[in-house]
Amino acid sequence: MALPQKPSKANYIWRMFANHAATALAVVSTILVVAPLVAIFFYLLYKGASSLNLNFFTKVPAPVGETGGGMANAIVGSGILLALSSLLGVPIGIGAGIYLSEFGRGGRLANFVRFTADVLNGVPSIVMGIAVYSLIVLPQKHFSALSGGVALGIMMIPTITRTTEEMLLMVPNAIREAALGLGVPNWRSVLAITLKTASPGVITGCMLAFARVAGETAPLLFTAFGNQFWSANINQPIAALPLQIYVYALSPYDEWHRLAWAGSLVLIVLIVVSVALVRYVTSRGVLKGAS
Amino acid sequence: MERGNSAMTDHGFRWLMLICALTIFAIVALIAWELFVRSQLTIHKFGLSFFVKQAWDPVNGNFGALPFIYGTLVSSIVALIIAVPLAVGVAVFLTEMCPKFLRGPLAFLTELLAAIPSVVYGLWAVFILVPILRNDINPFLMKTLGWTGFFTGPNYGIGMLAAGVILAIMILPIISSLTREVMSAVPHTQREAVLALGATRWEMIRMGVLRNARIGIVGSIILGLGRALGETIAVTMVIGNRPAIVKSLLGLGYSMASVIANEFSEASDDMYLSALIEIGLALFIVTIIVNAIARLLVWAVTRGAPPRVA
Numbered sequence: 381m382a383l384p385q386k387p388s389k390a391n392y393i394w395r396m397f398a399n400h401a402a403t404a405l406a407v408v409s410t411i412l413v414v415a416p417l418v419a420i421f422f423y424l425l426y427k428g429a430s431s432l433n434l435n436f437f438t439k440v441p442a443p444v445g446e447t448g449g450g451m452a453n454a455i456v457g458s459g460i461l462l463a464l465s466s467l468l469g470v471p472i473g474i475g476a477g478i479y480l481s482e483f484g485r486g487g488r489l490a491n492f493v494r495f496t497a498d499v500l501n502g503v504p505s506i507v508m509g510i511a512v513y514s515l516i517v518l519p520q521k522h523f524s525a526l527s528g529g530v531a532l533g534i535m536m537i538p539t540i541t542r543t544t545e546e547m548l549l550m551v552p553n554a555i556r557e558a559a560l561g562l563g564v565p566n567w568r569s570v571l572a573i574t575l576k577t578a579s580p581g582v583i584t585g586c587m588l589a590f591a592r593v594a595g596e597t598a599p600l601l602f603t604a605f606g607n608q609f610w611s612a613n614i615n616q617p618i619a620a621l622p623l624q625i626y627v628y629a630l631s632p633y634d635e636w637h638r639l640a641w642a643g644s645l646v647l648i649v650l651i652v653v654s655v656a657l658v659r660y661v662t663s664r665g666v667l668k669g670a671s
Numbered sequence: 672m673e674r675g676n677s678a679m680t681d682h683g684f685r686w687l688m689l690i691c692a693l694t695i696f697a698i699v700a701l702i703a704w705e706l707f708v709r710s711q712l713t714i715h716k717f718g719l720s721f722f723v724k725q726a727w728d729p730v731n732g733n734f735g736a737l738p739f740i741y742g743t744l745v746s747s748i749v750a751l752i753i754a755v756p757l758a759v760g761v762a763v764f765l766t767e768m769c770p771k772f773l774r775g776p777l778a779f780l781t782e783l784l785a786a787i788p789s790v791v792y793g794l795w796a797v798f799i800l801v802p803i804l805r806n807d808i809n810p811f812l813m814k815t816l817g818w819t820g821f822f823t824g825p826n827y828g829i830g831m832l833a834a835g836v837i838l839a840i841m842i843l844p845i846i847s848s849l850t851r852e853v854m855s856a857v858p859h860t861q862r863e864a865v866l867a868l869g870a871t872r873w874e875m876i877r878m879g880v881l882r883n884a885r886i887g888i889v890g891s892i893i894l895g896l897g898r899a900l901g902e903t904i905a906v907t908m909v910i911g912n913r914p915a916i917v918k919s920l921l922g923l924g925y926s927m928a929s930v931i932a933n934e935f936s937e938a939s940d941d942m943y944l945s946a947l948i949e950i951g952l953a954l955f956i957v958t959i960i961v962n963a964i965a966r967l968l969v970w971a972v973t974r975g976a977p978p979r980v981a
Contacts, residue, residue: 395871402873406768409760410777413847416840417784420795427798475691483685484692493692495966500699502894502962503955504901506928510935510951511702514709534698541695565677567684595788598903598928602935622790626904629794637798644791655786 421648428645431638436646441608441624447635451643453610457525457619458594460612461604464529465593469536470586474575476537477544477582482570494545501538508535509599517603525611525618528604532596536589543585547578584658591651591658597622621647706952712945721949727914729938734946736953738914742831742924743954746906747899749835749920750842755892757839758846759881765847766854767876778851785844793908796837801828801909804836809921824919827911832920834910838902842895849894853887853972854880890968897961901954903928927954 435450442449476493484490508531516527551574559569575582597620600606605617606627612618621643628640713721713734724735761781765774805828812822812832857880865879881888911923912933927950938944 395874399871399873402763402876403768406760406764409757410764413757413761413784413843414777414780417780419799420787420791423795423799424791472691472694475688476695479688479692483688490692493695495963496696496699498966499959499962500695502897502901502958503699503702504903504928504958506901506903506931507702507706507951507955507958510931510948511705513935514705514948515701537695537698541692566681567677570684591786595790597788597790598932601932605936622788625794626790626908629790629797630908640794644788644794647788648791651786651788652783655783 424641424645424648427638427641431642432645436639436642440610441639442635444633449639451619451621451624451639451646453607454619454621454624454643455646456610456612457604457607458621460525460614460618461528461532461600461620462590462594464526464614465532465536466586466590468530468533469540469589469593472533473537473540473586473589474544474582476541477548478570478575480541480545481548482574494542497538497541500534501542504598505535505596506598506601509602512599513602522615523603523605523617525604525614525616528600528618528620529614531599531603532593535593535596535599536586539589539592540582540585543588544578544582547581547585548574550581551577587654587658591654594651594654595622595647597626703952703955706948706955710945710949710952712942713949714945716942721946722953725916729934729940729943729946732940732942734942736927736946736950738916739925739927739930739950740953741916742834742910743900743926743928745920745924746831746834746838746910746926747896749832750838750899751892751896753836753839754843754846754895758843758891758895759850759888761843761847762850762854763876763881766851767872767880778848781844781847784840785848789841789902789904792837792841793905796833796905796909797829800837801833804828804833813921820918821920824917824922826921827923829909829911829923830921831910831917831924834906834924834926835920837905837909838899841902841905842898845898846891846895849891849969850884850888853884853891853969856887856972857883884972887969887972890965890972893961893965893968897958897965900961901928901958903932907932927951 435448436452437450437455438452439448439450440453441451476497480490480494484493512527512531512534516530517523520527555577556569556574559573560566564573600620600623604620604623606623607617607619625640625643625647628636628643631637717724717734721734722736722740724733725737726733726735727738728734765777765781769777805826809822809826809828809832813826816822861879861883862875865875870878906926907929910926910929912925912929913923914925914930915923917924931947931951931954935944935947938947
């Protein structure tokens with residue numbers, strides 16, 4: 381750092397100017413970042429709320445040209461897909477997290493698994509879609525809700541694994557030792573003591589993963605495929621909210637655009653509520669029982 | 672008896688958890704294997720020339736992925752050019768300047784940006800962003816920067832620039848939240864030392880914080896790049912979906928992810944399908960490499976490695 385020999389007036393003014401300019405730039409960039417967010421929410425509310433009505437939640441899509449119709453089947457379909465994906469993703473994710481924190485801690489295998497989880501987290505969702513397509517849809521020769529659930533479930537695993545591991549690592553060792561000292565078998569100590577203590581944090585991780593896959597469209601394009609009618613059969617193509625929004629947004633019909641806005645509003649409310657819930661829970665202290 | 676049982680269940684439990692952990696590894700391996708096997712046709716027929724050819728002619732079975740690679744790269748670079756300064760600005764503001772009562776809500780807002788689904792970004796881009804670009808921003812760019820050749824040609828509204836802008840909005844939160852994390856990891860003594868020498872706040876940030884955190888910041892930028900390369904739905908909705916290489920950013924393009932999204936379900940013959948899956952394989956490999964580099968860089972800073980003082 382080269383300081384001038386004699387602090388000159390010009391130098392002082394320049395430094396103060398740079399300081400204020402930097403502050404101003406930081407403030408401006410923050411405003412520029414928040415602006416699209418506000419704009420997106422404004423338009424969602426403005427365009428979505430006016431199109432939301434009871435029909436939206438109770439009717440299936442109307443044929444082209446007819447007004448009315450809703451996305452009831454897509455909402456139910458998304459629910460089924462998310463239930464399937466949670467059934468797959470949550471147990472495996474938590475199990476892997478337990479392994480990383482309780483059994484493999486510091487080992488080479490654990491580091492490798494952790495790294496693989498990060499890599500899996502970065503795999504583009506469309507690639508996940510074609511991989512599951514060739515794994516499940518091609519051998520079965522038909523699209524199905526099941527394959528969509530598998531694709532989403534795989535995408536949940538890395539987030540859940542990493543948060544579970546982080547949360548379990550925050551549990552003090554004294555609690556584990558106390559349980560083992562009382563003669564509790566290790567597996568019970570892990571499940572009933574360690575995991576239980578960290579459960580608010582672990583649930584947070586599951587909710588974040590859930591919120592992330594709830595809005596995914598790309599992996600469903602060639603797996604769940606979408607469906608204009610009621611279907612709760614997991615062996616058949618099934619409608620999903622994000623898929624329906626995608627199709628409707630690209631259609632040339634105003635009526636469908638309206639429904640796409642309404643669907644987006646429903647989707648975003650679902651996601652924002654779960655994220656806000658997560659934030660509320662975590663801000664109240666993740667490990668209340670432990671510390 | 673009791674003890675023997677619980678020792679066995681303990682062992683079983685340990686194995687079960689290990690299997691869960693290994694599943695993650697198995698999934699990644701399986702994805703790679705499936706993509707590799709299903710793209711054998713084009714890998715054998717075209718070899719590496721697949722990635723440098725411009726032709727995309729499903730009818731005659733002639734495939735080259737260059738226009739898609741070009742579209743993906745250009746839209747991602749545009750996104751980074753827009754997003755990086757803003758993301759670093761937000762991170763600087765939130766960690767170093769922001770009054771305490773604003774920090775929580777603002778951090779929450781930027782996190783919310785990350786929670787918005789891609790399809791909602793796409794919807795917003797199609798109906799709000801594209802008209803703004805077409806009516807206001809693009810004519811302005813054509814008038815002032817038209818001489819560079821990057822802003823010429825017919826003004827559709829959709830195109831590379833629209834894709835870049837929406838990508839920038841989407842990758843902002845990940846870059847800014849990681850940059851914030853890295854900046855908070857810089858020890859306070861660094862800041863105090865610079866301040867004690869009489870530095871202004873900006874000089875403190877520049878010399879004490881940004882310089883120490885630069886490796887991690889580069890890592891977070893690369894992670895954002897990884898996200899941008901693989902983003903599908905929002906890009907598909909605004910990039911124009913035409914397999915051509917055009918210098919102008921206002922021109923229509925196509926990206927690797929969006930060609931898969933658009934054409935996969937109509938790919939009738941095996942060669943066509945194989946070509947699309949090979950594009951997926953390339954995308955998979957590239958994002959893995961990009962993510963691995965980024966993670967290593969971020970880890971190097973946040974994992975207690977002593978920050979470099981230059």
